[in-house]
Amino acid sequence: MTAISITDVSKRFGPQGTDPVLGQINLEIPEGQFVALLGASGCGKTTLLRIVGGLETATAGDVSIAGKAVTSGAAARRDALADVGFVFQDHNLLPWRTAQQNVQLPLEARRVSKASRSETGRRMLDLVGLTPAAGKLPHELSGGMRQRVAIARALSYDPDVLLMDEPFGALDAQTRDNLNLELQRIWLEKQKTVVFVTHSIQEAVFLADRVVVMQAAPGRVVADTMIDLARPRGVDVMATPEFARYTGLLREALNDLAAPALDGVLA
Ligand SMILES: Nc1ncnc2c1ncn2[C@@H]1O[C@H](COP(=O)(O)OP(=O)(O)OP(=O)(O)O)[C@@H](O)[C@H]1O
Ligand SMILES: [Mg+2]
Structure with a gap:
């Protein structure tokens, strides 16, 4: 089943709505797929993610999302988004x-009982390896620990x-x-559908089933490729020729060097 369906999405900012930030974006993301979204700064990745969310x-x-329209009014949006989790660069703790x-904060808003919370x-803290830090405040944690929270x-x-x-x-x-390894482990255990924005080609290839490359002005998808590397992946996969082939292809797509030879590989 399709988890996320993005159809002809465009976005303009500015008082007159004149600055095209996203062109027409079309993406179908099946349930359980790990998609990495790669693209230069300012190409509209965050904007697209915020629209999806x-x-x-x-x-x-x-x-x-799961067949429910995010884009058709507040009630429908709430309904669709009950099943979406966000993690931003700034942890927002x-x-x-x-x-x-x-x-436990989101569980309070959902009126889950205290014992269950x-x-x-x-x-959840155990899942991300933070049981010993349960009672610590955010400022007592490292950046990586805060992201795990x-x-x-x-x-x-x-x-x-x-x-x-x-x-x-x-x-x-x-x-x-380390966090990439941990995220992969959690994803293999939980089988969530993930859209993961990154600037790192390495991180995208390591984590994802599929990498979508965007370019700017207006933001659009220029490459969309499956990453056919066996899981679970260890850091040693980064030293393999297959890994280098993927990162090379994606670097070319990012730099707008996509040659006809890439057709079929980067559909
Ligand atoms: N609220 C806003 N009002 C006006 N312009 C905006 C707004 N949010 C984003 N933009 C513009 O939209 C474009 C895309 O921004 P966005 O944050 O989506 O890019 P990005 O791909 O996430 O970049 P980065 O990799 O640096 O995070 C930029 O030109 C930005 O200036
Ligand atoms: Mg961004």
């Missing part, structure tokens, strides 16, 4: 709440779709590798 309205076009209290909070929080209400906007962009390379 109902945080921004499209100028034209439709988005539906409440500074006065402990890690576990932050993880604590149980889920503990389970944000992932645990997004997973707490068990959404089918996870939208992630450069969640590991501000982290050092080693922490990032």
